Amino acid sequence: MARQVDVADLVDRARRREPRAVARLISLVEDASPQLREAAxxxxxxxGRAQVIGLTGSPGVGKSTTTSALVAAYRALGKRVGVLAIDPSSPFSGGALLGDRIRMQEHATDPDVFIRSMATRGHLGGMAWAxxxxxxxxxxxxxxxxxIETVGVGQSEVEVVALADTTIVLLAPGMGDGIQAAKAGILEIADVFVxxxxxxxxxxxxxxxxxxxxxLGRREIRGASWRQPIVKTVAARLEGIADVVEAIDTHRTWMAEHGELEERRAVRARTEIEAxxxxxxxxKLADVHGDALEGLAKRVMAGEVDPYTAADSLIESIQAST
Amino acid sequence: MARQVDVADLVDRARRREPRAVARLISLVEDASPQLREAAxxxxxxxGRAQVIGLTGSPGVGKSTTTSALVAAYRALGKRVGVLAIDPSSPFSGGALLGDRIRMQEHATDPDVFIRSMATRGHLGGMAWAxxxxxxxxxxxxxxxxxIETVGVGQSEVEVVALADTTIVLLAPGMGDGIQAAKAGILEIADVFVxxxxxxxxxxxxxxxxxxxxxLGRREIRGASWRQPIVKTVAARLEGIADVVEAIDTHRTWMAEHGELEERRAVRARTEIEAxxxxxxxxKLADVHGDALEGLAKRVMAGEVDPYTAADSLIESIQAST
Structure with a gap:
């Protein structure tokens, strides 16, 4: 498991665009490897060079199909494209069930496309961290x-795609998706609706x-208001995809004019450091103080101590130990 | 905003079953009030007395309808029932869009039912905390x-319902829901499938x-295997709801026999303390060290320092300040 790799060599090879080196480095992230520090x-x-686009929406709206169509569109513009498809951790998702990834296979032999379905270990904030x-x-x-494509409409997923330069929220007719999206808090993170x-x-x-x-919910940023466009697509037939790319470009230009791109990237860096x-x-809490936590949990269960007091004890113990 | 409330009085009144006092205490949680410590x-x-049932599934599978049917079933058994419907934070969800809560209104005049649609502030781990x-x-x-009902199928939502004594995962025919569920990592947290x-x-x-x-994924717990039952329902017509209640009871008995109930509650207490x-x-990182974080983010953006080193500086600064 904790196999040592030559990180400097991996990074060199990744920079020379070797897909296997890129894949290995992302595996270090998934595994929360101690060598990540060296890699970082x-x-x-x-x-700081890549344009980062987030894409999210409820299950069944066609996220993978749209992602694949966008990959094709950016390739046609001569861009090299990376895709991170974020799946919440699941022992079941080890390959066999990633059926919709198959649609991406048209890009599988293109050396200028890198697609990775990324699972994170089941700790809180796992995706925001990774x-x-x-x-x-x-x-x-x-x-x-x-x-960055996220499946699901959950809190972590929303937070992760919100870290992009431009975030696309995908909906589809029927099933009251508009309402569902609103409930999941994804309306306010959309820069472009599809x-x-x-x-x-x-x-x-x-x-x-x-x-x-x-x-109802127009965002005001620094006094200037970005009017979220709504683009209609039939991604499976590539219809409307050029309009999505144009909407992303327009948003990018708007951000540059309003200092928003810099601001978003600062937020992303802060989030990364903080995570x-x-x-x-x-x-430290878990490893060094597992036994202490176990004991505190028992006392909380018995009603002898409240969870805030227990948390204080835990924090004191890590501060005492460093 | 930071209105002082008489917490001891609120707790007394909540224990005398005044719905408004219960609601006020939950608002303290939503607001992450400094008075929570006193309330806790x-x-x-x-x-330690309540039986906690989690219910989750993709949008559109009928979670609210099923929750409402379960409330009716437990009321018929003479139980007092509380419902926490967890929505990811959304400025849009302030009442108007909570249309499907309307279905719950049949219980609105029942003093032995308390229903709360709970939103959490947009910090990572917000729901696991609240x-x-x-x-x-x-x-x-x-x-x-x-x-506990969670909308969505995200990582945080999954983690939250997994804290229940018994977790129900809801699916519905069509839309490849089985596959979607597997991707979202909710299969392995199900004790009962509906x-x-x-x-x-x-x-x-x-x-x-x-x-x-x-x-493919049968869980083994302490050498004994719980066979996750699959119950078919038409919740809108209350069909199959008695079978769901029976499956929950059977699971509860199984847990008691295998020491699993105690174990789950210990996990819940640990999670709560840790969160x-x-x-x-x-x-502390954000409030005391906002400026430090800002400066570190700039240096990370410029490529002068990597995020791990930046995180170390941040941690050193809180440890130095306490």
């Missing part, structure tokens, strides 16, 4: 565009609902 | 059964897929 140091000078680091690998490896499967009944209703919801710091503190 | 101390001796504390309020207020909308085409296929997936401790450390 070697990667640090080589970042995604920026995986992104850093692809960035240093010279991918011009990195697409209503996929727009050839189906109800597409216009979805667009109308969405317009109404946008009108690493919190995880490192959490590891 | 007052609540601590009065917990849910056990809200649960503690309902437990102390004498609810016999607490249902295939809702079982009158629809494809219900038998969903059951078959599920049986196959269960056969409070980590959040408290995170607050």
């Amino acid at each position: 140091a070697a990667l640090a000078p080589h970042g 995604t920026p680091q995986a992104l850093r690998v692809l960035d240093a490896a010279g991918f011009d565009v990195v697409l 209503v996929n499967k727009a050839d189906r009944d109800g597409a216009d209703t979805t667009v109308r609902e969405l317009k109404y919801m946008i009108s 690493i710091a919190v995880e490192s503190l959490r590891a | 101390a007052a609540l601590a001796p009065h917990g 849910t056990p504390q809200a649960l503690r309020v309902l437990d102390a207020a004498g609810f016999d059964v607490v249902l 295939v809702n909308k079982a009158d629809r085409d494809g219900a038998d296929t969903t059951v078959r897929e599920l049986k196959y997936m269960i056969s 409070i401790a980590v959040e408290s450390l995170r607050a």
Whole structure:
């Protein structure tokens, strides 16, 4: 498990665009390898170039199909494209069930496309911790565009795609998706809305609902308001994909004009640093103080002590031990 | 915002089953009020009685309808029932869009039912932090059964319902829900599977897929294996709900026989303590060291320092300041 790898060599090879080296570095992130620290140091000078696009939506709206269509569109523009598809950790997801990844296989033999379905270990904040680091690998490896796709509509997933330069929220007609999206808190992170499967009944209703919801919650950033566009697509037939790319470009230009790109990247860096710091503190709590925690949990269960007092004891014990 | 409340009085009134006092205490949790510490101390001796049932599944499978049907079933057994419906934080979800909560309104005038749609502030681990504390309020207020319903299929949502004594995973025919569920990592947290909308085409296929997936991933706990039952329901017509209640009871008996109930509650207490401790450390990072973090983020963006080294500096600064 804890196989030592030559990290400096891996980073060199990743920068020379060897897919296997890129894959190995991302595995270090997934495994939360102790060697990540060394990798991060070697990667640090080589970042900041990739355009990062987040894509999310409820199950069944066509995220993988849309991602695949966007990969093709960016390839046609001569860009190298990396894809991080984030799956919550599942012992079941080891390959066999990743059926919709198959649609991506048209890109499998293209050396300028790198697709990775990434699982994170089941700790809280796992994806917020791992995604920026995986992104850093692809960035240093010279991918011009990195697409981050999250399955699900959960809190962590929303937070992760919100770290992108531009976040696309995908909906599809029917199933009250507009409402579902609103419940999941993804409306406010969208820079671009895509209503996929727009050839189906109800597409216009979805667009109308969405317009109404946008009108309720318009974001104001530094006095300037970005008007979230709604793009209709049929991703399976590549319809509307050029419009999505254009909407992303328009948003990028708008961000540059309003200092927003710099601001978002600062937020991403802060989130990354904070997630690493919190995880490192959490590891201390768990590893060094597992027994203490066990004892405190028993006392909380018995009603002898409240969880805040128990948490204080835990914190005191790590501070005493460093 | 930071209105002082008489916490001891609130706790007394909650224990005398005043719904408004219960609601106020849960608001303290949502707001991450500084008074929570005092509330936790007052609540601590009065917990451990409620039976906690988690319910999750993809959007559209009928979670609210099923929850409502379960509330009716437990009321018929004379139990007092609390419901925590967990929504990821959304400025849009302030009431107007909670349309499916309306289905719960049949219970709105029942003093022995308390339903709360709970939003958490948008910090990582927000729900894992807040849910056990809200649960503690309902437990102390004498609810016999607490249902935790999560919308979405995300990592945090999965982690939250997994804290229940018994976790129900809901599916519905069509849309490849079985596969979607597997991707979201919810199969392995299910104690009971419910295939809702079982009158629809494809219900038998969903059951078959599920049986196959269960056969791949059977959990072994302490040498004894719990065989996850699959119950078919049409919750909107209350069909199969008695079978769900029976499956929950059977699971509860099994847990008691195998020491698993005690074990799960210990995990819940550890998670709660750890989440409070980590959040408290995170607050120190953010509040006391906001400027330091800002500066470190700039250096990380410039490639001058890697995020691990930046995280180390941050941790050193909180340890130096305490």
